[in-house]
Amino acid sequence: MKNRNQKIRTLLTLLVLSPFLWLMGQTSAQYAPVERYLQETEIVVDETLSSGGLCPGSILIPLANDLKGPNADDLKGFFDGTVEKFRAWEVVFSDPNLRVVKGNLENISNHLSRNIHTADELKVAFDAAADKEKWIDDIGLGIVRKPNRHAEFVNSSGSLLKWQEEANVPAKAVNILNDPNAPASIRLEADIAQYIHQNKPPVTGLSIKVKRANNSQAGDLDVYTDTHLLEVKTGSGSVNYSQFDKYVNPSHPDYLNPYGKNVVLYIENPMTPSVRATVESNLPTGVSLANSRAELLPLLE
Numbered sequence: 275m276k277n278r279n280q281k282i283r284t285l286l287t288l289l290v291l292s293p294f295l296w297l298m299g300q301t302s303a304q305y306a307p308v309e310r311y312l313q314e315t316e317i318v319v320d321e322t323l324s325s326g327g328l329c330p331g332s333i334l335i336p337l338a339n340d341l342k343g344p345n346a347d348d349l350k351g352f353f354d355g356t357v358e359k360f361r362a363w364e365v366v367f368s369d370p371n372l373r374v375v376k377g378n379l380e381n382i383s384n385h386l387s388r389n390i391h392t393a394d395e396l397k398v399a400f401d402a403a404a405d406k407e408k409w410i411d412d413i414g415l416g417i418v419r420k421p422n423r424h425a426e427f428v429n430s431s432g433s434l435l436k437w438q439e440e441a442n443v444p445a446k447a448v449n450i451l452n453d454p455n456a457p458a459s460i461r462l463e464a465d466i467a468q469y470i471h472q473n474k475p476p477v478t479g480l481s482i483k484v485k486r487a488n489n490s491q492a493g494d495l496d497v498y499t500d501t502h503l504l505e506v507k508t509g510s511g512s513v514n515y516s517q518f519d520k521y522v523n524p525s526h527p528d529y530l531n532p533y534g535k536n537v538v539l540y541i542e543n544p545m546t547p548s549v550r551a552t553v554e555s556n557l558p559t560g561v562s563l564a565n566s567r568a569e570l571l572p573l574l575e
Contacts, residue, residue, distance in 0.1 A: 345376065523558075
């Protein structure tokens with residue numbers, strides 16, 4: 275029985291691999307890694323054929339068809355016979371349009387090469403994404419959007435940073451403002467978020483804690499829109515100038531501005547001209563200062 279099963283497995287491997295190699299017009303030696311992939315997952319083939327589940331054979335057939343389609347030349351330039359490239363295609367398998375775009379596959383393959391997230395993790399995240407094109411664009415920036423609004427970012431230093439995004443920022447702001455126990459600094463952040471929302475929506479983040487892979491805190495995102503990050507302070511004396519490096523310096527190990535958004539320091543209490551000049555002289559290049567709500571809105575244009 276054991277020999278019979280082995281023969282069946284070998285036959286299945288040949289059946290699914292042969293059309294792929296024939297269509298590519300290459301030798302089996304060049305595509306040995308794909309063959310090894312099939313051999314390593316033969317148990318999956320055995321266990322899923324009877325139940326009708328997905329197996330490498332049923333994946334390679336659509337791949338072979340993709341390699342005959344309008345994007346065939348681009349795809350053939352992408353695949354080099356390695357399992358890693360195959361796995362990038364497999365991540366977006368559920369979308370027949372996005373999986374034939376070479377740039378999409380390159381984004382995923384480049385991310386996989388950093389060895390932070392596995393292909394299985396990415397596949398689960400991609401399949402759950404409502405906007406799959408944006409998901410692929412984000413992964414090109416090192417951002418992996420996972421189910422339940424969980425986001426992870428691998429910055430250029432190779433650090434993994436993670437945070438939880440909100441479904442309804444205006445509602446969160448109202449809840450904070452109605453909470454008598456909320457710290458004054460958080461209440462100010464909520465107040466500013468609500469002001470921006472009422473005058474220049476949308477606000478997409480409020481009081482976000484950014485953590486490292488080991489769950490230690492890497493930083494905070496006080497308020498942000500689609501285009502700007504705001505650091506919100508009551509007075510000039512509470513400004514920590516070194517933290518702006520995390521927003522403007524991509525080489526910082528805790529760099530947490532993957533979209534390269536514009537950065538604004540908002541200070542609520544009025545400042546004298548001399549104090550303002552001191553604050554501005556300490557800010558990194560590219561960080562703007564607002565000292566009133568009326569002054570803030572034009573900076574968000």
